Amino acid sequence: MRTWGLGPLHSDAVLLLATTLEPAKRLGFEAEAKSRLGGIVSVYSQRAGITLASAGAAGGAGGSSGGTVINSEEFLKFQADQNQFASQQIEVYMHYLGRDSCAGELAFDKKSNSLALQAKLDSIIPRWHSTSV
Numbered sequence: 001m002r003t004w005g006l007g008p009l010h011s012d013a014v015l016l017l018a019t020t021l022e023p024a025k026r027l028g029f030e031a032e033a034k035s036r037l038g039g040i041v042s043v044y045s046q047r048a049g050i051t052l053a054s055a056g057a058a059g060g061a062g063g064s065s066g067g068t069v070i071n072s073e074e075f076l077k078f079q080a081d082q083n084q085f086a087s088q089q090i091e092v093y094m095h096y097l098g099r100d101s102c103a104g105e106l107a108f109d110k111k112s113n114s115l116a117l118q119a120k121l122d123s124i125i126p127r128w129h130s131t132s133v
Contacts, residue, residue: 004052014044
């Protein structure tokens with residue numbers, strides 16, 4: 001993926017996207033596969049809102065890393081979108097498994113409530129009662 005200046009995480013994302021974009025026919029030659037991958041990288045960059053530069057354009061004699069450059073606002077938006085997507089996928093899997101994604105939080109709330117109630121009870125019961133027994 002160095003051709004497009006993609007790092008490991010972007011490369012993984014492109015390959016995952018490729019699994020969802022099935023080709024119309026079986027790819028016969030390496031050139032076809034590279035062309036297809038280039039198209040998928042283009043789709044990914046559009047969806048992610050990033051601009052890609054080929055290694056030849058980014059490399060040159062300066063010895064630059066050739067990585068993709070996006071501003072922090074675009075990155076934060078992309079990151080928020082990815083987090084939202086991941087949350088949606090987790091909810092889908094939890095629904096499929098017949099589990100409640102909030103079960104742990106509800107159990108914690110019950111424990112917190114019982115501890116709070118116990119503290120109230122302890123404050124209501126006179127101290128002399130506990131010492132006289």
